[in-house]
Amino acid sequence: MSTPGSRRRRPTIYDVARLAGVSTATVSRALNDTGQVAEPKRVAIDAAVEQLGYRPNTIARSLVTRATQTIALLLPDITNPFYAELVAGIQALTLERDYTMLLCTTGFDPELEERYLRLLRAKHVDGALVDGLVLPPERIARFVEDGFPIVCLDRDVSSPAVPLVQVDNRLGAGMATEHLLSLGHRRIAHIAGAPARISEERLLGYQAALESAGVTPDSALVALGAFTETGGHDAMCALLESAPDLTAVFAANDLSAIGAINAIVASGRSVPGDVSIVGFDDLRLSRFTSPPLTTVRQPADEIARHSTELLLGMIAGRKPRKIHHLFVPELILRDSTRTPR
Amino acid sequence: MSTPGSRRRRPTIYDVARLAGVSTATVSRALNDTGQVAEPKRVAIDAAVEQLGYRPNTIARSLVTRATQTIALLLPDITNPFYAELVAGIQALTLERDYTMLLCTTGFDPELEERYLRLLRAKHVDGALVDGLVLPPERIARFVEDGFPIVCLDRDVSSPAVPLVQVDNRLGAGMATEHLLSLGHRRIAHIAGAPARISEERLLGYQAALESAGVTPDSALVALGAFTETGGHDAMCALLESAPDLTAVFAANDLSAIGAINAIVASGRSVPGDVSIVGFDDLRLSRFTSPPLTTVRQPADEIARHSTELLLGMIAGRKPRKIHHLFVPELILRDSTRTPR
DNA sequence: GCGCTTACTGTAAGCGCTTACCTATGGCGC
DNA sequence: GCGCCATAGGTAAGCGCTTACAGTAAGCGC
Numbered sequence: 001m002s003t004p005g006s007r008r009r010r011p012t013i014y015d016v017a018r019l020a021g022v023s024t025a026t027v028s029r030a031l032n033d034t035g036q037v038a039e040p041k042r043v044a045i046d047a048a049v050e051q052l053g054y055r056p057n058t059i060a061r062s063l064v065t066r067a068t069q070t071i072a073l074l075l076p077d078i079t080n081p082f083y084a085e086l087v088a089g090i091q092a093l094t095l096e097r098d099y100t101m102l103l104c105t106t107g108f109d110p111e112l113e114e115r116y117l118r119l120l121r122a123k124h125v126d127g128a129l130v131d132g133l134v135l136p137p138e139r140i141a142r143f144v145e146d147g148f149p150i151v152c153l154d155r156d157v158s159s160p161a162v163p164l165v166q167v168d169n170r171l172g173a174g175m176a177t178e179h180l181l182s183l184g185h186r187r188i189a190h191i192a193g194a195p196a197r198i199s200e201e202r203l204l205g206y207q208a209a210l211e212s213a214g215v216t217p218d219s220a221l222v223a224l225g226a227f228t229e230t231g232g233h234d235a236m237c238a239l240l241e242s243a244p245d246l247t248a249v250f251a252a253n254d255l256s257a258i259g260a261i262n263a264i265v266a267s268g269r270s271v272p273g274d275v276s277i278v279g280f281d282d283l284r285l286s287r288f289t290s291p292p293l294t295t296v297r298q299p300a301d302e303i304a305r306h307s308t309e310l311l312l313g314m315i316a317g318r319k320p321r322k323i324h325h326l327f328v329p330e331l332i333l334r335d336s337t338r339t340p341r
Numbered sequence: 342m343s344t345p346g347s348r349r350r351r352p353t354i355y356d357v358a359r360l361a362g363v364s365t366a367t368v369s370r371a372l373n374d375t376g377q378v379a380e381p382k383r384v385a386i387d388a389a390v391e392q393l394g395y396r397p398n399t400i401a402r403s404l405v406t407r408a409t410q411t412i413a414l415l416l417p418d419i420t421n422p423f424y425a426e427l428v429a430g431i432q433a434l435t436l437e438r439d440y441t442m443l444l445c446t447t448g449f450d451p452e453l454e455e456r457y458l459r460l461l462r463a464k465h466v467d468g469a470l471v472d473g474l475v476l477p478p479e480r481i482a483r484f485v486e487d488g489f490p491i492v493c494l495d496r497d498v499s500s501p502a503v504p505l506v507q508v509d510n511r512l513g514a515g516m517a518t519e520h521l522l523s524l525g526h527r528r529i530a531h532i533a534g535a536p537a538r539i540s541e542e543r544l545l546g547y548q549a550a551l552e553s554a555g556v557t558p559d560s561a562l563v564a565l566g567a568f569t570e571t572g573g574h575d576a577m578c579a580l581l582e583s584a585p586d587l588t589a590v591f592a593a594n595d596l597s598a599i600g601a602i603n604a605i606v607a608s609g610r611s612v613p614g615d616v617s618i619v620g621f622d623d624l625r626l627s628r629f630t631s632p633p634l635t636t637v638r639q640p641a642d643e644i645a646r647h648s649t650e651l652l653l654g655m656i657a658g659r660k661p662r663k664i665h666h667l668f669v670p671e672l673i674l675r676d677s678t679r680t681p682r
Numbered sequence: 683g684c685g686c687t688t689a690c691t692g693t694a695a696g697c698g699c700t701t702a703c704c705t706a707t708g709g710c711g712c
Numbered sequence: 713g714c715g716c717c718a719t720a721g722g723t724a725a726g727c728g729c730t731t732a733c734a735g736t737a738a739g740c741g742c
Contacts, residue, residue, distance in 0.1 A: 085420055
């Protein structure tokens with residue numbers, strides 16, 4: 001079947017055509033099921049393909065069809081399990097649809113974002129799903145004008161051609177904060193995320209909830225956690241210094257909540273005994289932490305499916321009907337919150 | 342500069358050549374820095390490129406050069422933070438080298454693995470890094486014979502053309518188990534991973550350590566955890582049933598250790614008071630769990646860099662000198678282990 | 683002034699596909 | 713038996729690059 005070790009030329013459509021005694025056009029039509037081809041020829045072609053071990057060269061195909069059956073995913077940090085869950089969801093759908101996925105992690109770096117976006121154009125990727133975007137909307141617009149399908153997962157780029165699908169961050173942050181308020185907490189700290197739109201939204205939701213409960217926001221109660229365990233840990237240490245009377249904290253994501261819990265415990269306090277904590281994301285993991293984490297769930301899988309579906313639709317030429325898709329977050333009560341002492 | 346909204350044809354190398362008053366060959370040479378180009382022409386070409394906003398079409402380029410500047414990464418589950426860390430390391434290097442990365446998650450499914458491998462060939466990806474492989478070696482061999490560079494991250498496929506770079510799993514498992522033994526534990530359970538080579542290796546290391554300490558392995562002390570939190574949790578519940586006298590457990594990875602801790606605590610026992618637990622991986626997260634996890638560290642970053650470097654070298658035509666690269670694991674002592682009561 | 687380099691540059695042939703366009707064939711209604 | 717249409721399949725022109733090959737001009741030693 002194959003001479004092991006021989007690095008012979010891979011068979012092309014010409015080889016198949018010759019062996020099957022037809023033209024390349026017919027082979028192409030048979031293989032792609034476009035146009036009609038008589039049964040006997042089809043059989044001959046299949047046999048030739050089989051015998052030669054022929055696989056169409058998708059590069060050549062892409063050159064003429066201008067489609068690569070590939071989408072790209074830009075996100076800040078694959079190491080964050082929430083993004084990983086998103087990727088898993090996206091991958092599941094791309095697999096179904098015979099698309100392939102290029103992964104680009106940008107670390108909230110606008111230079112890198114633009115570099116990747118340009119690269120993706122050059123590679124003629126069919127479209128992109130972008131998350132953690134920090135590039136100014138007008139620079140994104142340049143790509144969109146060019147006819148490059150993009151769907152955003154976290155920020156409105158105020159272009160009618162770029163749909164946004166995400167969870168309602170402000171609402172979620174409000175739910176978390178209200179939960180703590182309703183338990184009786186008043187000194188509620190916030191561990192903010194990395195400087196990006198979603199962090200602002202969550203901060204805003206937190207502040208709004210405090211205000212509407214008559215609690216004046218105190219800047220000593222806010223620290224930066226950067227969405228990581230380490231960041232959350234360090235932020236918590238700082239908060240414990242700057243506001244030792246805090247009784248609760250709303251962390252911008254589960255990872256920083258986990259870091260914060262570690263810091264709280266290390267300081268000799270207990271969760272939720274001395275301080276209650278609520279996260280954001282509802283990682284698969286968060287059900288298993290000690291204590292299991294009360295958190296705001298965002299439906300990673302639905303976001304993944306919906307956005308990918310939308311992007312694939314745009315690639316196929318469909319205009320998105322709805323430009324904003326806000327998923328409703330859900331408060332998941334577990335054991336990291338309770339009434340203050 | 343650009344007429345917004347007009348979906349005009351993207352400029353090609355011909356447009357640049359015409360505008361700069363040179364041939365396409367010269368443009369190509371100037372842009373790729375191959376062959377000599379007189380300074381004035383170079384300037385004219387740069388100006389034309391700038392004016393037209395020209396970006397070379399990499400598809401067309403790939404068709405002739407037979408290189409795509411893309412590598413693929415096959416792994417079982419991106420949702421596992423260890424793999425995510427690996428991806429981050431690989432991505433960092435590919436970025437440096439102007440390569441791009443296709444991500445394929447296979448979920449330990451051999452069908453999917455083969456499907457992806459075939460797809461990668463068709464897409465003319467330059468090479469692949471594969472992890473969590475369950476496909477029989479001979480099927481992998483087919484791709485390798487074809488001259489497709491592959492480096493494995495977890496299993497020897499016994500082909501001289503396929504390097505393996507991984508941590509010494511058996512050694513690591515031995516270290517974990519010996520640690521537990523040295524603390525005085527005798528009833529040591531094991532939560533095994535998903536059915537794959539690394540799980541076997543870790544099981545073997547565990548058993549060997551027990552035996553050389555004169556403890557006879559007991560099948561009631563082994564349960565399947567599938568490398569996930571849920572799996573670890575369920576396995577632990579089963580173990581608590583089948584061997585309630587256990588005092589320690591070695592989990593095949595950190596994620597299942599976290600699940601196990603949750604189960605132990607839920608059963609009214611404490612970690613490490615009633616049962617000690619050691620994981621494997623040393624996720625970034627594991628330092629922050631409650632209690633912080635004693636674990637066997639595998640150097641994700643080094644594995645990532647080394648394997649990628651190797652693959653890129655193979656793509657450039659270099660033969661790997663060493664075919665096996667075993668990293669030495671390191672036992673990280675934290676707070677989830679102590680002497681039995 | 684001649685032959686030989688050396689430095690540039692252009693011409694054109696592909697890379698492996700898809701597809702517009704055209705031709706041939708056979709069935710069918712009359 | 714003829715015109716017409718549907719069906720099948722071939723021809724060849726690209727898609728946008730790279731690069732082998734050839735050619736020109738300038739520089740140089742003698």
